[in-house]
Amino acid sequence: MNALAAxxxxxxxxxxxxxxxxxxxxxxxxxxxxxxxxxxxxNRVGPFGLLQPLxxxxxxxxxxxxxxxxxxxxxxxxxPAISMVTALxxxxxxxxxxxxxxxxxxxxxxxxxxxxxxxxxxxILGGWSSNNKYSLLGSLRSSAQLIxxxxxxxxxxxxxxxxxxxxxxxxxxxxxARVWFVVLQPVAxxxxxxxxxxxxNRAPFDLPEAEQExxxxxxxxxxGFKFAMFYIGEYVAIVTMSALVTTLFxxxxxxxxxxxxxxxxxxxxAFIFFFVWIRATLPRVRHDQLMAFGWKVLVPxxxxxxxxxxxxxxxxx
Amino acid sequence: MSELTRETLVLNMGxxxxxxxxxxxxxxxxxxxxxxxxxxxxxxxxxxxxKEMETRTYHQNIVFPPRIEYLATFIEEQAYVLAxxxxxxxxxxxxxxxxxxxLAELSRIASHLVWxxxxxxxxxxxxxxxxxxxxxxxxxxxxxxxxxxxxMHGYFRIGGLQWDLPAGFTDHVRTFLxxxxxxxxxxxxxxxxxxxxxxxxxxxxxxxxxxxLRYGCTGPVLRGSGVDYDVRKAFPYGGYEEYAFxxxxxxxxxxxxxxxxxxxxxxxxxxxxxxxLERLADGPIAVDDRKISLxxxxxxxxxxxxxxxxxxxxxxxxxxxxxxxYAAVESPRGEKGYYIVSDGSNRPTRVRxxxxxxxxxxxxxxxxxxxxxxxxxxxxASIDIVLGDVDR
Numbered sequence: 001m002n003a004l005a006a007x008x009x010x011x012x013x014x015x016x017x018x019x020x021x022x023x024x025x026x027x028x029x030x031x032x033x034x035x036x037x038x039x040x041x042x043n044r045v046g047p048f049g050l051l052q053p054l055x056x057x058x059x060x061x062x063x064x065x066x067x068x069x070x071x072x073x074x075x076x077x078x079x080p081a082i083s084m085v086t087a088l089x090x091x092x093x094x095x096x097x098x099x100x101x102x103x104x105x106x107x108x109x110x111x112x113x114x115x116x117x118x119x120x121x122x123x124i125l126g127g128w129s130s131n132n133k134y135s136l137l138g139s140l141r142s143s144a145q146l147i148x149x150x151x152x153x154x155x156x157x158x159x160x161x162x163x164x165x166x167x168x169x170x171x172x173x174x175x176x177a178r179v180w181f182v183v184l185q186p187v188a189x190x191x192x193x194x195x196x197x198x199x200x201n202r203a204p205f206d207l208p209e210a211e212q213e214x215x216x217x218x219x220x221x222x223x224g225f226k227f228a229m230f231y232i233g234e235y236v237a238i239v240t241m242s243a244l245v246t247t248l249f250x251x252x253x254x255x256x257x258x259x260x261x262x263x264x265x266x267x268x269x270a271f272i273f274f275f276v277w278i279r280a281t282l283p284r285v286r287h288d289q290l291m292a293f294g295w296k297v298l299v300p301x302x303x304x305x306x307x308x309x310x311x312x313x314x315x316x317x
Numbered sequence: 318m319s320e321l322t323r324e325t326l327v328l329n330m331g332x333x334x335x336x337x338x339x340x341x342x343x344x345x346x347x348x349x350x351x352x353x354x355x356x357x358x359x360x361x362x363x364x365x366x367x368k369e370m371e372t373r374t375y376h377q378n379i380v381f382p383p384r385i386e387y388l389a390t391f392i393e394e395q396a397y398v399l400a401x402x403x404x405x406x407x408x409x410x411x412x413x414x415x416x417x418x419x420l421a422e423l424s425r426i427a428s429h430l431v432w433x434x435x436x437x438x439x440x441x442x443x444x445x446x447x448x449x450x451x452x453x454x455x456x457x458x459x460x461x462x463x464x465x466x467x468x469m470h471g472y473f474r475i476g477g478l479q480w481d482l483p484a485g486f487t488d489h490v491r492t493f494l495x496x497x498x499x500x501x502x503x504x505x506x507x508x509x510x511x512x513x514x515x516x517x518x519x520x521x522x523x524x525x526x527x528x529x530l531r532y533g534c535t536g537p538v539l540r541g542s543g544v545d546y547d548v549r550k551a552f553p554y555g556g557y558e559e560y561a562f563x564x565x566x567x568x569x570x571x572x573x574x575x576x577x578x579x580x581x582x583x584x585x586x587x588x589x590x591x592x593x594l595e596r597l598a599d600g601p602i603a604v605d606d607r608k609i610s611l612x613x614x615x616x617x618x619x620x621x622x623x624x625x626x627x628x629x630x631x632x633x634x635x636x637x638x639x640x641x642x643y644a645a646v647e648s649p650r651g652e653k654g655y656y657i658v659s660d661g662s663n664r665p666t667r668v669r670x671x672x673x674x675x676x677x678x679x680x681x682x683x684x685x686x687x688x689x690x691x692x693x694x695x696x697x698a699s700i701d702i703v704l705g706d707v708d709r
Contacts, residue, residue, distance in 0.1 A: 037443060
């Protein structure tokens, strides 16, 4: 009973922290983008605009709950919920520090990949149920994109798993006590990073919601809190991917002098910054180019990397 | 594929759509994301300016051209006043012509900056969009300095200018031009050197030279296909014959060529302005004809005749001889021409605007045939339409 209560409290605190972090990530992104673009960004609500996410949240919650005509209501409601829940679910297994994790599951990394795969349903169902051509095109694009880049992502992860010799994220971090895997697995790192950007639907791979072509893609007909749920899902996914890159390749909580959590947060922040940075700089790729790159470059490269890693691991034993 | 399984989707893109640069509406026939048919539906920004111009005097009409095409405002004014001047058989004094030329080339840069910014944001490069508007802002400031207005100037007059340049204007222009090459280089670094940008534009929206000529395309769209036609070179007007500048040409007729051409045109415009600043000598800024331009203020207190001229010009305006003229200029979009029919009264009988955006837009269905929706956005941006110009 005690263990259950402790887990509940832990989850509650984590959920609160995550949602706050995600809200402030929107602010951070807007301020950073503004800096890149010689603007000020939101700086009116509270000091340095610090209350802006709160204002945005309140606005979204109190908005009229609107559904367009002839939508499939159940699916229409379910889609954003799937998006958000699966994105949050991942955090059950991500270790923030040596003892800071909800669950040390033996197959942690599999849970992460599985949850992000289920997240695709949110996008597909959202686009399908909206009864809108732009939404449909957007969700078709994204299902193709997410499924193909998931492969590349998995190959990169498998290489890491082979190197660490464990599927548990805690063990993977422990295996990096001396050398970070970014040194041992540079190819996997790069392909993971690219696939992570594609997985989170972020620029330059933000085709599912390409506003210049498809208005807002699968989100076109969503407003109010349902829209916010999609958004939370997206931003949590960015945080997740940053956390994963840190865990898998940048030694997790390892680092000199500072406590583990601080190192983890710093590394994560660096990757979040990277996400914003490329959004400010790069043009969007075209859908067929994206698919060609995924299937013809990333997947073969990932496969090759897995094979080479496996051979080396066997030889070293 | 048999007829039974073949199903196409008709997608209505616009008139409210973030990437149609105004209120263009496209009916796209799609097979998956591949376009089989495109039908531009225009008229959402129809203003009736051509008709409106028949009801006003020649001088009052000067306010309309910059509203027809609101990005290269001074070039529009220049086109209209040149047409009326041709009708009258006069030519503005040297200084007025040079000032017009400087402002027109600044307008060209400003217009190309808007084009670059919007086509960048169509490919989601929002930073370049902001950088372009930063530079354009400086040009608009200079315009405001000259005419008091950022966009709808009404500064050119038939036979000259409203007033002379304000003090310090040339220094402003020079300061801007000194910093401008660095800006273009920055754009080149961010876009030309970017692999994704090149993949998105190279080979996209190819227009052959024959097609370009067939559809009556002009400007960068025509030159992108390798046809050497620039009104400034082919039929020089307003003193362009005296300036040295190059007309960049493309080879493949794709979006990337049109992009490169416009970047180079900005550099060439800078070159022209620098030459013009050198040659800017003191002199009158309006023709010395009391039937055409207003008498100078001091004259009004001394001469009764001047007062009568002032009154006649303001109340009745100019009465050009009976005739028809067509005068064309090279606008950032292509050949912009004004065709004016005069019956000898103080109002034109008919004004017809030859709009480059209209002709260039016709080539869109050819350029996007069998390509994807994503390419439509790139191609529309590379044609650089102004909907006010298309619909008039």
